[in-house]
């Protein structure tokens with residue numbers, strides 16, 4: 001486990017080329033990137049919430065409006081995102097995702113992949129006729145873990161909550177889809193790395209203290225494909241009336 005722990009301790013940005021996973025079932029039927037590209041075509045300004053190291057925004061830069069802002073809350077990643085995105089003409093703001101430091105109606109497009117959000121605050125910063133596109137990790141993600149880690153965080157039904165709150169804030173929800181699929185991690189170390197870099201998953205996760213539970217998980221969930229776990233994703237697209 002040591003190399004994985006050391007790698008996690010040095011982790012920054014948000015990409016995982018070294019983590020070996022294989023889909024055992026088809027991924028989501030939607031294409032988040034294509035949806036963002038489509039919504040960006042009519043946007044004059046956009047913000048990406050929780051941009052990580054800015055990788056996705058950098059990848060899409062040419063398709064995004066010239067007035068482009070990214071937010072990042074984690075102190076480690078804010079400067080990483082800034083270094084990547086400032087040369088591309090993207091402003092990076094170090095701030096909380098749930099309390100956005102922007103004026104009402106600032107953006108035509110709010111994009112958010114796998115970052116927490118406040119639907120009412122998103123609705124507030126969206127301009128009339130604007131659109132929010134978000135892909136989220138559902139509460140059933142890595143559901144196999146809960147048996148071995150009963151203290152795993154329970155986020156509740158955030159899909160239902162976000163949908164209701166967008167509607168309460170006056171937005172029209174255009175797409176609301178969920179997809180669960182099985183994925184194989186090549187080994188326990190790959191998965192432990194992911195647990196370490198997503199510290200919100202299991203409070204106070206510690207490889208030494210939690211080793212017995214990890215080994216039980218490996219025993220129960222390993223197949224010829226590797227360590228098999230469920231990924232759960234959902235997509236919401238909502239519009240603010242013009």
Ligand SMILES: C[S@@+](CC[C@H](N)C(=O)[O-])C[C@H]1O[C@@H](n2cnc3c(N)ncnc32)[C@H](O)[C@@H]1O
Pocket residue numbers: 013014049050051052053055056072073074077112113114115196197198199
């Ligand atoms: C799941 S990441 C998604 C990043 C980006 N939106 C993407 O899809 O590539 C969500 C947020 O978690 C932050 N984050 C990553 N590791 C963290 C850590 N150890 N503690 C707190 N936040 C972290 C990231 O910087 C990012 O803003």
